[in-house]
Amino acid sequence: MNHADCEVFAQRWTEAIVGTSYVAMGRRMLARHLLELTQQLVEGFMAAEFDPSVGRDVGVAMVEKHFTGTDTLKETLALIAEWLPGLPTPAPPRGDVASRVAQLVGSLAAGYASALRERSLDEQDAIYRAGLRARRQAEQALAASEAKFRAMFTEAKMGIGIGDLEGNITDANPALQEMFGYTREEFTRLNVSSMVHPDDAASVWEVYGELVRGERDHFRMEKRFNRRDGGEIWTDLTVSLVRDEGGAPAYQVALLEDVSERRRLQAKLHHQAYHDPLTALANRQMVTERLDQVFAGPASQRRVGLCFLDLDGFKVVNDSLGHDVGDQLLKTVASRLTRCCGPGQLVARMGGDEFLIIVEDTGGEADMAVLADKILSALAAPVRVGGHALTVRTSIGLVERPVADTNPADLIQAADITMYQAKAGGKGRYAMFDQHRNDSEVADFTLSATMVAAVARGEFYVVYQPLVDLGQGTLRAVEALVRWRHPTLGVLGPERFIRLAEESGSIVQLGHWVLARACEQAKAWRDAFGDAAPLVSVNLAPRQLHEPSLVADVIQVLADNELDPSSLQLELTEQSLLGDDAGPLTMLTKLHGMGVRIALDDFGDGYWNLPDLRRLPLRELKLAGSFAAGLQSPCNRVDQRIVRALVDLAHALDLTVTAEGVETLAQCERFQAAGCDTGQGAWFGLPGAAEQIDALLRAAELRDAELRAADQLCNREAL
Amino acid sequence: MERSSWASDDVDIEHASPARVYDYYLGGSHNFAVDRQMARQAMELWPELPLIMQANRAFLRRSVRYLVSQGIAQFLDIGSGIPTEGNVHEVAQAVAPEARVVYVDVDPVAAAHSRTILAANQHADVVQADLRDVTAIFDHPQARRLLDPTQPIGVLMVAMLHFVPDEADPANIVGQYRKMMPPGSYLAVSHATHEGRPDQAGSHTDLYRRAGAPLTMRSRLEVEALLDGFDLVDPGVVFLPLWRPDSPADVDDHPERFTGFAAVGRCG
Ligand SMILES: C[S@@+](CC[C@H](N)C(=O)[O-])C[C@H]1O[C@@H](n2cnc3c(N)ncnc32)[C@H](O)[C@@H]1O
Numbered sequence: 001m002n003h004a005d006c007e008v009f010a011q012r013w014t015e016a017i018v019g020t021s022y023v024a025m026g027r028r029m030l031a032r033h034l035l036e037l038t039q040q041l042v043e044g045f046m047a048a049e050f051d052p053s054v055g056r057d058v059g060v061a062m063v064e065k066h067f068t069g070t071d072t073l074k075e076t077l078a079l080i081a082e083w084l085p086g087l088p089t090p091a092p093p094r095g096d097v098a099s100r101v102a103q104l105v106g107s108l109a110a111g112y113a114s115a116l117r118e119r120s121l122d123e124q125d126a127i128y129r130a131g132l133r134a135r136r137q138a139e140q141a142l143a144a145s146e147a148k149f150r151a152m153f154t155e156a157k158m159g160i161g162i163g164d165l166e167g168n169i170t171d172a173n174p175a176l177q178e179m180f181g182y183t184r185e186e187f188t189r190l191n192v193s194s195m196v197h198p199d200d201a202a203s204v205w206e207v208y209g210e211l212v213r214g215e216r217d218h219f220r221m222e223k224r225f226n227r228r229d230g231g232e233i234w235t236d237l238t239v240s241l242v243r244d245e246g247g248a249p250a251y252q253v254a255l256l257e258d259v260s261e262r263r264r265l266q267a268k269l270h271h272q273a274y275h276d277p278l279t280a281l282a283n284r285q286m287v288t289e290r291l292d293q294v295f296a297g298p299a300s301q302r303r304v305g306l307c308f309l310d311l312d313g314f315k316v317v318n319d320s321l322g323h324d325v326g327d328q329l330l331k332t333v334a335s336r337l338t339r340c341c342g343p344g345q346l347v348a349r350m351g352g353d354e355f356l357i358i359v360e361d362t363g364g365e366a367d368m369a370v371l372a373d374k375i376l377s378a379l380a381a382p383v384r385v386g387g388h389a390l391t392v393r394t395s396i397g398l399v400e401r402p403v404a405d406t407n408p409a410d411l412i413q414a415a416d417i418t419m420y421q422a423k424a425g426g427k428g429r430y431a432m433f434d435q436h437r438n439d440s441e442v443a444d445f446t447l448s449a450t451m452v453a454a455v456a457r458g459e460f461y462v463v464y465q466p467l468v469d470l471g472q473g474t475l476r477a478v479e480a481l482v483r484w485r486h487p488t489l490g491v492l493g494p495e496r497f498i499r500l501a502e503e504s505g506s507i508v509q510l511g512h513w514v515l516a517r518a519c520e521q522a523k524a525w526r527d528a529f530g531d532a533a534p535l536v537s538v539n540l541a542p543r544q545l546h547e548p549s550l551v552a553d554v555i556q557v558l559a560d561n562e563l564d565p566s567s568l569q570l571e572l573t574e575q576s577l578l579g580d581d582a583g584p585l586t587m588l589t590k591l592h593g594m595g596v597r598i599a600l601d602d603f604g605d606g607y608w609n610l611p612d613l614r615r616l617p618l619r620e621l622k623l624a625g626s627f628a629a630g631l632q633s634p635c636n637r638v639d640q641r642i643v644r645a646l647v648d649l650a651h652a653l654d655l656t657v658t659a660e661g662v663e664t665l666a667q668c669e670r671f672q673a674a675g676c677d678t679g680q681g682a683w684f685g686l687p688g689a690a691e692q693i694d695a696l697l698r699a700a701e702l703r704d705a706e707l708r709a710a711d712q713l714c715n716r717e718a719l
Numbered sequence: 720m721e722r723s724s725w726a727s728d729d730v731d732i733e734h735a736s737p738a739r740v741y742d743y744y745l746g747g748s749h750n751f752a753v754d755r756q757m758a759r760q761a762m763e764l765w766p767e768l769p770l771i772m773q774a775n776r777a778f779l780r781r782s783v784r785y786l787v788s789q790g791i792a793q794f795l796d797i798g799s800g801i802p803t804e805g806n807v808h809e810v811a812q813a814v815a816p817e818a819r820v821v822y823v824d825v826d827p828v829a830a831a832h833s834r835t836i837l838a839a840n841q842h843a844d845v846v847q848a849d850l851r852d853v854t855a856i857f858d859h860p861q862a863r864r865l866l867d868p869t870q871p872i873g874v875l876m877v878a879m880l881h882f883v884p885d886e887a888d889p890a891n892i893v894g895q896y897r898k899m900m901p902p903g904s905y906l907a908v909s910h911a912t913h914e915g916r917p918d919q920a921g922s923h924t925d926l927y928r929r930a931g932a933p934l935t936m937r938s939r940l941e942v943e944a945l946l947d948g949f950d951l952v953d954p955g956v957v958f959l960p961l962w963r964p965d966s967p968a969d970v971d972d973h974p975e976r977f978t979g980f981a982a983v984g985r986c987g
Pocket of ligand 1: 775776823825848849850876
């Protein structure tokens with residue numbers, strides 16, 4: 001048997017069938033494989049004991065290698081049938097050849113066909129099974145996911161509802177059923193459109209429409225619903241549109257969370273934040289917000305009024321009858337105030353016993369006055385609390401303005417100030433805000449607030465007014481008077497700022513400063529003019545007499561300037577000594593004991609208390625300017641007699657007397673006639689700088705020198 | 720829309736599937752009447768299709784053998800199709816018996832069949848997943864079991880990427896794989912093109928589009944771009960039979976008639 005022949009054949013076979021079937025071999029491998037099959041065939045063909053099943057084996061082997069193309073068999077059979085008979089002998093008998101070829105080819109074809117059939121059936125079977133398995137797996141996965149979904153649906157705390165695009169509810173989970181009180185059955189008979197709540201914003205149903213039309217995929221909002229039992233629930237609602245594979249809207253799913261409790265809590269907190277717990281009126285916070293709203297809108301022509309109330313003497317009620325009674329009283333007042341007010345009027349408790357009413361869209365101040373009258377009469381009836389009949393009096397501040405002209409803070413401040421003015425004006429009444437009054441109070445406030453700094457800046461200075469001996473016409477004393485050289489207002493007299501300084505307490509610093517300044521000047525005069533130097537008289541404000549350090553301060557200032565106490569006089573008014581406090585009198589007694597002269601100023605203005613003259617440690621009485629006015633006319637005998645009586649009395653008590661406000665020669669002469677010791681006033685000289693006093697002192701020196709010279713002359717002549 | 724992980728993809732055997740149609744082109748019987756009908760229709764228009772598929776499958780075999788020769792012992796075959804003659808694990812394990820293979824296919828039937836075939840094979844398994852779920856594939860228990868992330872890997876996308884439309888940004892997807900592949904790894908790609916037979920491409924893609932499995936044929940430049948970031952192994956991007964043929968005799972006189980490009984790239 002010729003190997004080379006076989007190789008040639010295998011090569012031809014390869015050429016013939018390459019590409020007719022897919023086998024996992026390159027051409028070389030293919031040729032090698034076909035050579036094996038060729039040798040198998042040739043062996044079988046040549047065998048002494050011929051067995052055609054070799055052909056079958058080859059056919060089966062081909063199918064095993066995936067020679068599955070129909071052309072492969074055709075080409076193979078044709079080649080073999082053509083080639084085998086021509087193989088060189090030793091060969092079987094000639095007759096046998098054709099029969100062997102036919103049998104071999106037939107058996108190959110049959111083997112191939114049955115193997116291919118088997119293989120195809122197996123593969124078909126395999127792929128069907130794979131298809132089934134895949135489908136079953138998919139179904140299981142789906143079932144699992146559906147079971148998961150079901151579990152979620154039924155277990156969820158959140159309400160879940162499913163509906164079609166017409167709004168028919170198709171399913172509702174237990175949470176939703178509980179939330180609404182409907183059974184699943186009942187739900188499925190409902191339509192989404194029946195779930196309207198009267199307070200739904202129009203936008204709710206607009207977005208819902210967009211959703212079911214497929215114009216949006218979901219929306220979320222807080223929405224109210226009515227329960228089956230008529231109750232109301234607030235829900236956090238999310239509705240989503242579910243689309244089919246093609247993207248067309250298919251159905252809707254709603255998720256609902258019951259937020260009623262949170263809403264209630266919020267509402268409660270909101271109420272608490274804006275209301276006074278005792279009276280349930282609005283609180284300060286609410287006032288702020290309401291005013292902000294009033295002022296936020298377009299101002300145009302709007303006007304607004306405030307009514308600020310404070311109960312007079314409420315503290316007394318609280319302290320004497322207890323807080324419970326006080327609280328009851330406040331509640332009653334709150335309800336009476338509420339009854340006085342209508343729509344557009346907000347009653348608030350600002351704290352303590354202060355109430356505020358905001359009146360929107362007023363027509364003018366008259367409206368506020370009407371309201372105030374109404375309130376005053378509503379509060380007039382006594383309030384019965386626990387057996388007490390309490391009479392409530394209240395002070396009311398009113399302000400009313402165009403919204404465009406003001407702002408909330410100014411408005412409240414104005415109402416507040418005005419309420420205090422009402423109180424100061426006598427309680428149980430109302431006051432209307434007065435711009436001029438307010439302006440001057442503002443000016444006073446500004447002066448008062450800047451005074452201490454002004455002292456430090458050296459804006460204050462001291463002037464001196466002469467006190468002249470009525471008998472000899474000589475300078476006996478000077479009164480130190482303070483002035484404020486204000487940077488913008490010019491020179492201010494004491495009448496402009498002493499009262500403010502008293503009120504604010506800065507009088508203490510200011511008074512001390514004046515005392516120190518006057519004593520420095522006194523020393524300067526003493527140094528320059530010796531015993532001719534005048535007594536320096538300084539005013540003491542009532543408040544200063546309550547400073548425990550007053551005596552020590554005076555001692556210190558005197559020591560600083562090496563002054564004898566008797567060269568200082570302190571002037572005070574009777575007012576300073578009113579009251580129960582024994583301190584002032586003690587201090588005066590001490591100062592008096594040291595030798596400081598104490599003068600009672602402005603005697604005769606207001607009320608007089610003659611016994612005081614005796615009781616107090618005084619050295620001088622200053623008659624108020626009103627006496628000088630009385631003495632102006634020559635025929636006023638009564639005044640003249642009174643002055644004479646006072647002077648006599650003073651002298652009897654060992655007091656010197658100074659007449660203030662002496663402006664004319666006539667007055668001067670009459671005081672002189674009445675026995676007054678000294679005079680002060682325009683007739684003797686207006687307050688002026690220290691230099692002015694220097695000039696007077698120098699003139700007196702000259703005069704003395706002349707007199708002494710004249711005396712000497714006389715004496716000599718007399719000798 | 721987001722693919723839901725709850726519901727598995729529908730198993731649809733009423734429509735032709737590319738995996739089974741391909742099997743039919745290769746002379747297999749792992750297919751249903753619908754698949755055969757579609758395949759015959761395609762072959763009527765383009766009788767050489769079976770030859771082209773054979774050439775593709777032959778490239779798959781050669782590229783696996785090449786990768787094994789380069790020391791690759793683990794493979795990730797994406798779009799592996801229906802197991803048939805010359806499967807990757809058979810080719811690889813014939814040379815390197817320890818070689819491991821993870822097959823990936825999105826077709827549930829192909830995956831189910833692969834699972835049966837591989838039931839007894841310790842070194843190979845299948846993951847049903849979409850090419851695009853890169854991390855899901857690498858994180859799959861089977862992939863973790865069989866693939867050693869520290870060793871180079873042979874990733875195969877043979878006759879696969881033309882099923883990914885441009886909108887899905889295939890270059891980006893391939894890039895994601897590249898980042899997961901340790902240095903020394905390889906990517907083998909074959910890809911349908913219109914450049915060999917522009918006359919046939921149109922009607923063929925129409926047919927696939929109508930069958931619900933749209934094809935995107937790409938030019939040589941586009942295929943090169945998909946392999947961006949890989950060092951192309953000689954001879955680069957070529958028609959299927961020209962990529963490292965077993966013997967000169969295997970190369971047809973008109974390789975362009977095998978209208979697919981083949982290429983293998985290496986990760987630096
Ligand atoms: C033509 S077959 C190729 C089979 C095999 N790789 C070969 O070349 O012999 C293409 C395969 O890719 C699969 N396929 C298509 N798109 C896919 C995707 N996005 N992810 C995974 N596999 C996909 C199909 O199911 C099919 O089995």
